[in-house]
Amino acid sequence: MGTGGGRRVGRPRVAQRPDSGLSPRDELLLAAAELFTTRGYAATTTRAVAERAGMRQASMYHHVAGKEELLAELLESTVTPSLAYARELLADEAAPAGERLWELCRTDVELLCGGPHNLGALYLLPEVRTERFAGFHAVRAELKDAYRQLLAATRAGGALAKSELDLRTDLVFGLIEGVILVHRSDPERPVSVFAEATADAALRIAGV
Amino acid sequence: MGTGGGRRVGRPRVAQRPDSGLSPRDELLLAAAELFTTRGYAATTTRAVAERAGMRQASMYHHVAGKEELLAELLESTVTPSLAYARELLADEAAPAGERLWELCRTDVELLCGGPHNLGALYLLPEVRTERFAGFHAVRAELKDAYRQLLAATRAGGALAKSELDLRTDLVFGLIEGVILVHRSDPERPVSVFAEATADAALRIAGV
Structure with missing residues (x-):
């Protein structure tokens, strides 16, 4: 763990890691x-x-x-791939909006819960509120807006007033990000099962 | 903020606070x-x-x-009042289970989002995983179990297999805790409106 070493003289010894192929x-x-x-x-x-x-x-x-x-880079890595996928889904106007929303929810949960570390837990750090992390907040806001656009394109979403659409978007987005907390309490459950169940739940919230 | 003071000699000066009546x-x-x-x-x-x-x-x-x-005490303060209320609701068998579940969701969101500080953000601290906070985890698990029992008492919940009931409980509980994140992104919205909308969404997830 590199915390020992005490008063040894000379350069700190550096842990040898097997060559991972990473930069x-x-x-x-x-x-x-x-x-x-x-x-x-x-x-x-x-x-x-x-x-x-x-x-x-x-x-x-x-x-x-x-x-x-x-x-900053770790935080952005939790939202950038989902945003890229959300843009593809938004452009694919031939597919039903409800199916595209389901697909975005499912992949977003897989991304948030699928990595070896629970990076979503870093969202709530007080440091993250500072200007230094404006890039992360901008990407996250864009991702949320993609959720809103897909929701608005469904029949149920198209019938909503703006404030109601905003609220429902927040609830869907809150569910997706809330799975960070739930997943943590039961990390043994397969992510794929959990991701599909969450996407189903998101559509029920959306009223689709 | 009490961080200055530098090399002043003598006892640290202590901020005078108006008498709050608090212990x-x-x-x-x-x-x-x-x-x-x-x-x-x-x-x-x-x-x-x-x-x-x-x-x-x-x-x-x-x-x-x-x-x-x-x-530890701050964490427990975010769950103990909801657990006490959940026990009252569980005992009130004359009322429909769906209504009791809705009421638990609504009050739990109000508790999590209603205080001056976003204490829910502390749930994700790595320190909180240690044994020292076992008391908090026990109360939180009891609260989640109360959600499960209320859900199981509804007609929709009563028809579910155990693994499906567990999954649905996690989704409802995840939504409620996820509102911590959502509320933080728009703290201006009245908590009461948000709490009712979240309770509605929870019942849709529950299938009630």
């Missing part, structure tokens, strides 16, 4: 994901991240500017 | 709620909590054992 930057992101979600963001030092990734702290700064950059 | 312990809990949710748990020192509550750090230890005890 140094990706090694750092993986290490940060593990440490931020298990020890906490504030409690994790850049040095601990570097050690976990098998490099010295000084080398780390060739690849990333620091802890905030790692957190 | 010292409640002052400390209020201060901890504010600091844990705005600065973060790991980043908040016991000294900062004491100062925010208008007392010296040494005096603080007459009232609480430390930061963990404050966090």
Whole structure:
């Protein structure tokens, strides 16, 4: 874990990791994901991240500017793939909107719950409210807007007033993000089963 | 904010707070709620909590054992009132189960979103997974079990196999806890409107 070592003289010993085939930057992101979600963001030092990734702290700064950059990139990685997929679904106007909404819900849950670390837990960090994370908030808002557009394109959604459509979008989006909490309480359940059940529930909320 | 002071000699100056009528312990809990949710748990020192509550750090230890005890009590305060109410609802067998489930959802959302601080955000702290917080997890599991029992008492719920009932309970419970995230993105919306809409959505998920 790299926390021992005490008063040993000389350079800090660096953990040897088997060659993962990852770039140094990706090694750092993986290490940060593990440490931020298990020890906490504030409690994790850049040095601990570097050690976990098998490099010295000084080398780390060739690849990333620091802890905030790692957190920003991890947060964005939880929404960017879903947003790209949501844009494809929005463009595919031949398919029924309800089916496209279901598909977005299912894949979004798989993305949020499917990785080795519960990155969704990082959404609620107080640090994430700061301007530094505006990029993440912008992508997340775009993703939510894609949910709104798909919902509005369904027959049930098309009949709603704007405030009601906004509220229902928030409930669907809240369910999807809420699965972060639920998944955590029972991580043994297969993600695919859970993702489909959540998508079904989202359509029931949407009234589709 | 009590962080300045630098090299001033003598005792740290303590912020004077207007007499709130709260006990010292409640002052400390209020201060901890504010600091844990705005600065973060790991980043908040016991000294900062004491100062925010208008007392010296040494005096603080007459009232609480430390930061963990404050966090444990704040976490439990988010579930204990809902559990007490859930027990009343479970005992009230004359009323339709669907109505009782709706009422539990509504009041639970009001409790989670109604306070001045977003205490639900503390659920995802990595520290909360440790044994120290077993009390909170036990109460939360009991509350979830009350949801399950009310759901099972509805006609739709009574027809479900156990694994399906568990899954649906998780989805309802996930929606309720997920509103923590949604509420945070739009804290201006009246909690009462949001709480009723969430309860409606929960019943749609439940199939009631």
